[in-house]
Amino acid sequence: MELLSEIRADALHVTVGEARIDSAVAIRFKERMREVAIGGPSRVVLDLGQVTFLDSSGLGAVVAVMKLLAPGQRLELCCLTPTVAKVFRLTRMDRVFTIHDDAGAAFAVASDCRE
Template sequence: MPRTGEQPMDLETEVRGDLLVVRVQEERIDAAAAIEFKDRMRELVDTPASRVLLDLSCVTFLDSSGLGAVVAVMKLLGPDRRLELAALGPVVRKVFRLTRMDRVFTIHERVSDAL
């Protein structure tokens, strides 16, 4: 469903040891959602964890703005904390592969693979 801006972006978190899992419960991270995604992630990564795992299993579309937002979150974490990705669908995986960002991020097939 397209974002209307009325409700906050649905991101769920779970702490598992030194890992913060953030589940993106949205179908799209695009130009309309990228700024809100970054803002919400900025709030959520205040949780002390050495690794942050972004569960993208619900995301079916990611454009260049969405990719830029994910990269911005990685930079926000700084050099001492890692942003990892999991459960990329075919369209999202293709964006990371075509931009060679699949070489920048650790990408797991499933969330369970990162635990």
């Protein structure tokens, strides 16, 4: 599971470098996310811009990652492709997660908070 991570505006920006998060990669996704997020900043922004397919196992993995984070950390999402956004809407998970249209919007939130 390819995940690229960088600290950006006091948050951890994690970009999924794969087109699918499904049952074949869900466990590896959770493990890699735990590795990159452990001990990181309080905001973890998961960039799903390259993900074109997310099944129920993938959705469950994203929810599991949210639960795996430390108590002071929160998972936010950005750059959802139309198909992935539809999965979040249909399952009402769009009400559980903070979802930003793009990475710029996700990190503008952080700079607005410091002003």
